Amino acid sequence: MKTEKVVDHIIGWLKDYAENAKVNGFVVGVSGGIDSAVTSTLCAKTGLDVICLEMPIHQAKSHVTRAQEHIEQLKKRFDNVSDRRIDLTPVFEEFKTEVSLEGKKAIVEMALANTRARLRMTTLYYHAGLLGMLVAGTGNKVEDFGVGFYTKYGDGGVDLSPIADLLKSEVYAIGELLEVPKSIMKAAPSDGLFGDARSDEDQIGASYPELEWAMKMDDEGKKVENFSGREKEVFKIFKRYNSANKHKMIPIPICEIPNKLR
Numbered sequence: 001m002k003t004e005k006v007v008d009h010i011i012g013w014l015k016d017y018a019e020n021a022k023v024n025g026f027v028v029g030v031s032g033g034i035d036s037a038v039t040s041t042l043c044a045k046t047g048l049d050v051i052c053l054e055m056p057i058h059q060a061k062s063h064v065t066r067a068q069e070h071i072e073q074l075k076k077r078f079d080n081v082s083d084r085r086i087d088l089t090p091v092f093e094e095f096k097t098e099v100s101l102e103g104k105k106a107i108v109e110m111a112l113a114n115t116r117a118r119l120r121m122t123t124l125y126y127h128a129g130l131l132g133m134l135v136a137g138t139g140n141k142v143e144d145f146g147v148g149f150y151t152k153y154g155d156g157g158v159d160l161s162p163i164a165d166l167l168k169s170e171v172y173a174i175g176e177l178l179e180v181p182k183s184i185m186k187a188a189p190s191d192g193l194f195g196d197a198r199s200d201e202d203q204i205g206a207s208y209p210e211l212e213w214a215m216k217m218d219d220e221g222k223k224v225e226n227f228s229g230r231e232k233e234v235f236k237i238f239k240r241y242n243s244a245n246k247h248k249m250i251p252i253p254i255c256e257i258p259n260k261l262r
Contacts, residue, residue, distance in 0.1 A: 001170055003177050007042065010162050015046040017160055018134060025049030025080070026136040027128045029120055029155070031192055032066030034175050034184055035138040035163065040070070041178045042162055043136050044078040051127060052083040055120045057092045058195035066183050073181055084127070088119050095119070113193035117154025128159070137161040142168050142208060146215040147238060148245025149191070149204065156248060167215075168208035204241065206234045214238035 018025065025048035028040040043050045052071050056064055071083045095115065101108055124135045137158030143149040144164045150156045163171055168189070175185055188199040189208065201207050206214070214235045217226075227235050 001173060003173050006166075006170075007045075007174055007177060010042050011045050014043060014136075014160075014162055015048065018046065018048055021134065023134050024132045025051070025134075027051050027053060027124050027131070027133045028136045029053050029055060029124055029138065030067050030071055030083075031138075032063040032068075032070065032184065033138075033187070033189060033192070034168075034171055034180065035140055035143075035189075036067075037070045037180045037184050038171050038175045038178060039136055039138045039163055040074060040081075041180065042174075044074055044081050045178075047080060049131075049133070050078070050081045051131065051133065052081060053120075053124060053127060054083065054085045055088050055123055056085075057088045057116045057119065059192060060190075060195065060197045062187070062197060063190070063192050066181070066187060069181050070184060086123055088116075088123065091119060092116060109194065113191075114151045114154055116193050117151035117191075118157075121154050121157040125157075134159040137164065139164050140166055140168050140171050142211050142215060145249055146211055147204065147241035148248040149200065149241065150248070151193075152248050155191075167212050169212060204237065206237045210234045211238055218242070 014026070025046075026043040028036060028043055028050065030036045030040055030052045040050060040052050052074065054064075054067050054071065074081045075083065092115070096112070121135075127133070128135045135158045137155070137160065139150055139155065139158075139161060140163050144156075144161065163174075166174070172185065188201065190197065190199045191203075204211070211234070215238065217235060218238065222235070224232060224235055224239065
């Protein structure tokens with residue numbers, strides 16, 4: 001990958017899109033992870049206004065520390081960057097008092113995890129609407145189009161996706177070029193939706209390098225029977241997520257009414 005040229009291309013694309021949409025800049029949710037760090041830095045390099053929102057909900061201390069480190073670094077480097085911290089923990093806890101928490105523990109935990117992402121999406125759009133800005137998504141290609149590892153209408157609810165055509169390894173390469181803090185570069189990727197330090201790999205069962213490999217094999221038309229050992233296991237994991245989360249990757253189904261019924 002021609003990293004510097006890719007960076008310039010994304011910055012130009014972001015700036016053109018914002019100017020054509022006649023908006024003032026971008027709102028980015030910053031989590032302390034590599035994807036949001038790269039996205040917010042790319043937005044900052046457009047020269048347009050950027051607001052970094054930190055939105056903790058019972059967040060792991062390590063995530064908060066990395067997010068704050070990145071935001072402070074970004075503000076020192078770019079005059080067009082500002083930040084706001086909105087603690088959504090009380091909102092989340094109040095929500096829990098108004099809904100049923102009955103059912104299997106794992107299912108309830110997942111529903112609540114997705115609720116965290118959707119509360120953050122609502123907060124991002126509130127600020128974007130207030131300030132005439134666009135919500136910049138932070139999903140990468142493996143998450144968005146490989147395994148669908150994001151929350152529908154949560155972190156998947158955005159106006160534009162600057163890094164969604166980049167594999168995770170490519171995001172890291174850009175992060176290195178953009179001088180993203182080392183603490184973020186070295187941290188295990190995590191969605192931070194469970195209030196603990198569990199990583200994406202803990203949840204999925206495969207690392208991003210493994211998922212990138214499986215995605216490439218799938219694109220080449222390979223089947224499970226083509227592999228053995230760990231490769232077979234990883235490919236099955238990829239196919240399971242890709243199939244189960246297909247509804248996130250395709251347009252919303254529309255029930256079309258036949259002309260004869262009109």
